[in-house]
Amino acid sequence: MRAAVLANAGIRNLSVVDLPDPEPGPGEVLVRVRAVTLNYRDLLTVEGGYGSRQRTENLIPVSDGAGEVVATGGGVTRFATGDRVVANFFQRWQAGEPDEVGLHSGLGGLIDGMACELRVLPENGLCHTPAHLTDAEAAALPCAGLTAWSAVFDQGRIKPGDQLLTQGSGGVSVFALQFAKLAGAEVIATSSSDAKLQRLRELGANHLINYADTPEWARPAREISGGRGLDLVVEVGGARTLEQSVKAVRLGGAVMLVGVLSGANHDFRLPLVVTRKIRLEGVTCGSYEQFQAMLRAVEHNGLKPALDDRRFQLDELAAALEHLRAGAHFGKVVIEI
Incomplete structure (x- = not known):
């Protein structure tokens, strides 16, 4: 598979490389990622701005991504091949107040993110994509969407x-x-x-x-x-x-x-x-339970995320991050994979 990899802190150290295709283990789901969107956090992470709270060597960046299931491991019951899915931001914050483990499980921080063609994630780290959304629109939701939901409703x-x-x-x-x-x-x-x-x-x-x-x-x-x-x-x-x-x-x-x-x-x-x-x-994003609640509201109300007019490809991730830094965008910046 092709993946964006950060060799060391600094946007100049970001490149797209070929990696072995991953395979799902028990309780895991293999996702063909179709789109990711950028948050300001992704730019800070690429530049090493989170210090000890992130990896800076051989990290696949970007937290927010969506696509479809291409394979499942043993014991997976909630997803099947062909299901459209979106990843939760904090993979190990399921519900209630967060703990240190939960807050260290953000995609694209200490663990690999979604800027790749294939990504294995635990079954309880994925949600079904609302039927009315494209993959790019779904990919806008995990960090920015859930943070706004928490800020407006839960908190x-x-x-x-x-x-x-x-x-x-x-x-x-x-x-x-x-x-x-x-x-x-x-x-x-x-x-x-x-x-x-x-x-x-x-x-x-x-x-x-x-x-x-x-x-x-x-x-x-x-x-x-x-x-x-x-x-x-x-x-x-x-x-x-x-x-x-x-x-x-x-x-x-x-x-x-x-x-x-x-x-x-x-x-x-x-x-x-x-x-x-x-x-x-x-406000620090939210839990898997909150993400599911937000997705239900998005689907029930037919809400469509606002996406920036300019689109990028995986090879253009560095340019997309600079576009984000410049502040010329409106809504979420999309990278198609």
């Missing part, structure tokens, strides 16, 4: 009529917009691009703020809420946006901490949180 506890703000037009933010609309929430979307803001409006955003024109965007966000403040902000920016997020939420509101796109370190004023009873909570 954010959004309700009909609540007001929520999303940042930018990357995978997590677009999914958060889509899930919030499913819940009946009112959504403020931010971006530095007017063209992307219009696409976010087409996906259901009720209000738009260009943060390049309005760096202090907490003020207009609060004005939209009638001065009360928002119920929830899905925070993906990090150092440069966190203070605005905290200022935008209401007394007792919540900020779901997802990403650090603008930096990881911040001289933060804690009284902004303490005196207003604001809940800051980290």
